Amino acid sequence: MKSISLILFWAFNLALVLVGFRAHADTRSTPPEQFFPIYNYQNDWLVYSDQYKNYVPFSQEIDESSRYVSVYIDLIKNRRYSLLLKTETRNYLFIEGTLQKEITQEQWVKMDVDSLYKIYKKDELLLTVYGSPGIDDKNLLLCNERKRNDAGIIESASSNIINIKPIAFSPFRNFAIFAMVIILILNAWIFNVNPLAFIRLINPVELLKNDPRDQLSKLNKPYSSSIIFFVIIVSMLTSFTLLFLSSNKLNVFSVNIILSEKSNTFQLLGDFFILSTIFFYCFTLNSY
Numbered sequence: 001m002k003s004i005s006l007i008l009f010w011a012f013n014l015a016l017v018l019v020g021f022r023a024h025a026d027t028r029s030t031p032p033e034q035f036f037p038i039y040n041y042q043n044d045w046l047v048y049s050d051q052y053k054n055y056v057p058f059s060q061e062i063d064e065s066s067r068y069v070s071v072y073i074d075l076i077k078n079r080r081y082s083l084l085l086k087t088e089t090r091n092y093l094f095i096e097g098t099l100q101k102e103i104t105q106e107q108w109v110k111m112d113v114d115s116l117y118k119i120y121k122k123d124e125l126l127l128t129v130y131g132s133p134g135i136d137d138k139n140l141l142l143c144n145e146r147k148r149n150d151a152g153i154i155e156s157a158s159s160n161i162i163n164i165k166p167i168a169f170s171p172f173r174n175f176a177i178f179a180m181v182i183i184l185i186l187n188a189w190i191f192n193v194n195p196l197a198f199i200r201l202i203n204p205v206e207l208l209k210n211d212p213r214d215q216l217s218k219l220n221k222p223y224s225s226s227i228i229f230f231v232i233i234v235s236m237l238t239s240f241t242l243l244f245l246s247s248n249k250l251n252v253f254s255v256n257i258i259l260s261e262k263s264n265t266f267q268l269l270g271d272f273f274i275l276s277t278i279f280f281y282c283f284t285l286n287s288y
Contacts, residue, residue, distance in 0.1 A: 031084050032108060035143035038081060045069045045135045055126075058135055069135055070128040075117040083111040083127075084141045091131030091138070096120060103129070172247045175268035179240050183233055190229050197226045231283050232276070239275030243268065 031037055046055040047063045047070070058069060073083065085093065091103045095116070103109055116125060129138055191198045245252050246259060258274070260267045 031141055031143050034146045035082065035084060035141075036146065037141050037143050039142040041071050041140040041142070042135070044071050045138070046071060060134075063134075065133045067133050068128060068130050069138065070126055071140060073113070073116075073125045073127055074123070075113055075120075075125060076123045078113045078142055079117070080144075081113050082143050082145050083113060083116075084139075084143050085109045085111070085127075085129070086139045087129065087132065088137035089132040091129050094128040094130060096122075096126055097128070103131070171265045171268060172244075174265040175243075175272070176240075178265070178269060179236065179272055183236050183240075186229055186233050186236075190226055190233075194226045198230075201226070201230050232280055235276045235279035235283060236272070238279045239272055242275060243272060 045058040047058050047066050047068065048054070049056045055070060055072075058066075063069075085103065086106065086108045087103050088106060090105050093100045093103055093109065101109070127140075132138075187198075242252055243259075259271045
């Protein structure tokens with residue numbers, strides 16, 4: 001009889017604990033009274049996987065220490081609705097990798113889906129919350145707002161936007177190092193082979209001389225190795241200049257037509273050698 005009473009006692013306490021947890025969860029996921037919940041994103045949180053190079057579903061056992069959690073929001077399907085976000089501790093809100101604002105503890109943050117669509121012009125947005133680990137203290141709801149005059153405690157999504165963009169790492173920096181090293185090696189080779197010719201070729205004063213007795217013409221033989229490599233260097237410098245202008249949104253001579261998307265350093269190097277070949281052909285065409 002005593003054992004049965006003990007079992008009933010522990011069962012009653014366990015039921016109270018479960019009811020308490022459920023009541024806490026219901027309170028945490030209940031939006032302000034002017035909003036009617038449509039969908040809860042609690043099971044849609046994602047984390048970025050270095051192994052798969054993509055976002056994968058959040059796993060409580062594996063990703064419980066992750067300080068970044070994300071979710072994709074379909075802006076087309078959820079037009080005319082609002083997103084409500086609340087965290088139990090201080091966190092930071094990112095949209096498409098851009099820091100938007102600090103999320104105050106226990107404060108609902110409202111984001112209008114129509115406004116997000118007008119700003120970002122995308123069908124789907126990546127929303128990221130950074131701060132406390134895990135997802136237990138985070139609550140994201142899709143709600144329908146009951147229109148009324150007062151806004152209550154809800155904050156506007158456009159207020160206090162920090163709008164700090166992450167640093168963009170361009171592959172042009174690595175490409176520029178490779179290109180300059182190649183050009184420097186060629187210059188050093190020409191200088192060591194024929195230093196007098198190299199000095200005269202880079203001296204702008206020599207271009208103004210018009211003396212038929214001058215020996216510079218002997219250096220400008222059609223098949224002179226010094227001249228050929230000097231033209232190669234000039235071609236590389238010209239192509240590097242055009243790629244630099246193209247990377248800064250200056251499309252000189254419509255050169256972007258023949259360039260790749262420039263998504264990485266190797267594609268930039270390929271464009272560099274293609275343009276260098278074209279310019280070498282153009283420069284030598286006028287010499288013969």
